[in-house]
Amino acid sequence: SRTFLTKICSCIYNCDPDVIPKKQMIIESNCTGDICGTIARHDWSLFKREDSGLSWVQISDLSERILTDLDNPNIVLAGKLLGNEYSLEMNTTYKIKASITIEGGIVIEDDFTFRTVKPLSVPKKRCSVKPKEGSVLKTNFSVDCSGWQDANNNLTYNFR
Secondary structure (H helix, E strand, O other), X not given: OOOOOOXXXXXXXXXXXXXXXXXXXXXXXXXXXXXXXXXXXXXXXXXXXXXXXXXXXXXXXXXXXXXXXXXXXXXXXXXEOOXXXXXXXXXXXXXXXXXXXXXXXXXXXXXXXXXXXXXXOOOOOOEEEEOOOOOOOOOXXXXXXXXXXXXXXXXXXXXX
């Protein structure tokens, strides 16, 4: 009496409502039941939805975008890569697929679809700083940045 899995992959970090490309994303494979002891191999693949929205294209360099091996039970998308590149593009729909091979060569697959955040539009006003010049630890500066909006309320900021 083997228990077959219905949901084997799920996101555990940087998941909802939209994925932030510059952060790592962690997806795990879950296993319950006596079938878990018979797992021979894990394999992951990533697909990007075409602009037309009708088909999926497999990401061929997934191994270069992750911090784990492709046969690991969990997968970690790196987030920031070299320069200004990220493991995922902004405003894009992806599908990640987990394939688990159990003894006897039976393959169980599961996937889930997710979307990455849209880039913020820069407000016309931008930011203003008063006064324009001053001395460190002596001058009180006032920074006004208004008009920035994020539908998911995920805005973070810093001043230097």
